[in-house]
Amino acid sequence: MIEIQGLTKSFGRTRGGGARGTQAGRGGTVPGSAARRGAAGGARKAIDHVTFTAEDGKVTGFLGPNGAGKSTTMRAALGLIRPDEGSALIDGRPIGRIEAPMRVVGAVLDAKSAHPGRSAYAHLRALALTNGIGRKRVDEIIDMTGLAAVRQRPAGQFSLGMSQRLSIAAALLGDPHNLVLDEPVNGLDPEGVKWVRELCRYYASQGRAVLLSSHLMSEVALTADDLVIIGQGRILETTTVNAFVAEHSRHSIRVVTPDPAKLYAIFAHAAGVSVMPAARAAGDPAEGQAFRIVGADLKATADVFARAGLVIYQFLEERASLEEAYMALTHTAVEYASTVPDGRNVAIENRPQGNVQNRPQEVTR
Ligand SMILES: Nc1ncnc2c1ncn2[C@@H]1O[C@H](COP(=O)(O)OP(=O)(O)OP(=O)(O)O)[C@@H](O)[C@H]1O
Structure with a gap:
C-alpha cells in the first residue's frame, strides 16, 4: 500500500533565495516552471498537499495533464526528491526506512535510466547484485519483459519502447509488493501497451498495489480500479473508474x-x-x-x-x-x-x- 499524505513541493527560489530541487533525468530547464511561479517570481508549488492512497489489490490510475505534478508526487513518494511538506509511506514505512527497497517497491520513472554503454543483461545483473537478487531472477525477468533477443545489446541503442521494457524489467526484478509506474506505456507498441495493462492487472490480482500515472483517460479507464485526478499540483478528484464512468x-x-x-x-x-x-x-x-x-x-x-x-x-x-x-x-x-x-x-x-x-x-x- 502506498499512502501519500499532504505532499507539497516547490521548485525554484526558496525562502533563502537558493535554487531547490533536481533536474536529474530532465536534461535542463523545465519549460513550465516559469509559468507556475507567483507574480513576484518566487517558487510555485509543483504539488500542493497531495493526499491519496494506492490500495493493495488495486491499480490506482494517477491521471493529469502534462506538468500536473504526477512525476513530482511519485518521485517524492520514492524519496528521490525531498518534499517541503507531507510524507509518503510504503507498506507503512517511509522509503528511507525500508531495508531492501527493490523487494518492497519497483518503479518506472525514466525510460532512459540505464547506462547507454551497458547491455540490458549487465544493467539488470548489476541491479540484482547490489540488491541480493540471484542470477536466475535476471534471466526470468529478461524473458518476461521480451528482452531476450536484445539482452546483450547496449541500452544506448534501444528504441524508446525497448528502453521502457528495460525500465519495467528493473522495476519487477525484486518481485516487489508495490509498483510505481510513471507513464509506463510511453513508446510501447500496441502489443507492449496490452502487456503493461495485463501486467498491472496481474500484480493487483495478487494483492499488490500498483500506482500507474498517465495523461490518457482511455488508458487508465482500461487498466485501473481507483482514479486520482491531479491538475496544477492539486488533487481534483479521487474516485473509482466505475464511479467516473457512471x-x-x-x-x-x-x-x-x-x-x-x-x-x-x-x-x-x-x-x-x-x-x-x-x-x-x-x-x-x-x-x-x-x-x-x-x-x-x-x-x-x-x-x-x-x-x-x-x-x-x-x-x-x-x-x-x-x-x-x-x-x-x-x-x-x-x-x-x-x-x-x-x-x-x-x-x-x-x-x-x-x-x-x-x-x-x-x-x-
Ligand atoms: N526538477 C524540477 N525543477 C523545476 N521544476 C520542476 C522540476 N520537476 C518538475 N517541475 C515542475 O513541476 C511541475 C510538475 O511537473 P511534473 O513533472 O511532476 O508533472 P507531470 O504531471 O509528471 O507532467 P508530465 O505528464 O508532463 O510528465 C511542472 O510545472 C514542472 O515544470
Missing part, C-alpha cells in the same frame, strides 16, 4: 430540425430537460438546425415528437466520452496549451466549459 456516461440526444420554435415549445415546461443549439457536424443533413437535448428519455422524446408532428432530419443518441469528461475536469488546470496551424488554442478551445453535456460539439458520436 457519472459521465449520461446521454444526450442530437436532433436536426427545420422547426426550432416547435422544438423549444415541446420542452418549454419539461423540468430537468434542456435544449441547446449544437454546432453543425460533417455529415449533417443540408437543411435544418442542430440541437442537443439533455435530460430527456430517448423513447419518450421520439413519442412526443411524433405526437407533436415535429419534422426532424436527424435523431441520434450521444454519449460523452470519458476522455472529454476528464478534459472538462482538468481544462482549467492545463499547464501546456498547444495550438493548431490556424492559431487556435487547442488546450482551451477543445475543452468543454463545465458540464460536458452542455458542450454539444465536444460529445462523440
Whole structure:
C-alpha cells in the first residue's frame, strides 16, 4: 500500500533565495516552471498537499495533464526528491526506512535510466547484485519483459519502447509488493501497451498495489480500479473508474430540425430537460438546425415528437466520452496549451466549459 499524505513541493527560489530541487533525468530547464511561479517570481508549488492512497489489490490510475505534478508526487513518494511538506509511506514505512527497497517497491520513472554503454543483461545483473537478487531472477525477468533477443545489446541503442521494457524489467526484478509506474506505456507498441495493462492487472490480482500515472483517460479507464485526478499540483478528484464512468456516461440526444420554435415549445415546461443549439457536424443533413437535448428519455422524446408532428432530419443518441469528461475536469488546470496551424488554442478551445453535456460539439458520436 502506498499512502501519500499532504505532499507539497516547490521548485525554484526558496525562502533563502537558493535554487531547490533536481533536474536529474530532465536534461535542463523545465519549460513550465516559469509559468507556475507567483507574480513576484518566487517558487510555485509543483504539488500542493497531495493526499491519496494506492490500495493493495488495486491499480490506482494517477491521471493529469502534462506538468500536473504526477512525476513530482511519485518521485517524492520514492524519496528521490525531498518534499517541503507531507510524507509518503510504503507498506507503512517511509522509503528511507525500508531495508531492501527493490523487494518492497519497483518503479518506472525514466525510460532512459540505464547506462547507454551497458547491455540490458549487465544493467539488470548489476541491479540484482547490489540488491541480493540471484542470477536466475535476471534471466526470468529478461524473458518476461521480451528482452531476450536484445539482452546483450547496449541500452544506448534501444528504441524508446525497448528502453521502457528495460525500465519495467528493473522495476519487477525484486518481485516487489508495490509498483510505481510513471507513464509506463510511453513508446510501447500496441502489443507492449496490452502487456503493461495485463501486467498491472496481474500484480493487483495478487494483492499488490500498483500506482500507474498517465495523461490518457482511455488508458487508465482500461487498466485501473481507483482514479486520482491531479491538475496544477492539486488533487481534483479521487474516485473509482466505475464511479467516473457512471457519472459521465449520461446521454444526450442530437436532433436536426427545420422547426426550432416547435422544438423549444415541446420542452418549454419539461423540468430537468434542456435544449441547446449544437454546432453543425460533417455529415449533417443540408437543411435544418442542430440541437442537443439533455435530460430527456430517448423513447419518450421520439413519442412526443411524433405526437407533436415535429419534422426532424436527424435523431441520434450521444454519449460523452470519458476522455472529454476528464478534459472538462482538468481544462482549467492545463499547464501546456498547444495550438493548431490556424492559431487556435487547442488546450482551451477543445475543452468543454463545465458540464460536458452542455458542450454539444465536444460529445462523440
Ligand atoms: N526538477 C524540477 N525543477 C523545476 N521544476 C520542476 C522540476 N520537476 C518538475 N517541475 C515542475 O513541476 C511541475 C510538475 O511537473 P511534473 O513533472 O511532476 O508533472 P507531470 O504531471 O509528471 O507532467 P508530465 O505528464 O508532463 O510528465 C511542472 O510545472 C514542472 O515544470
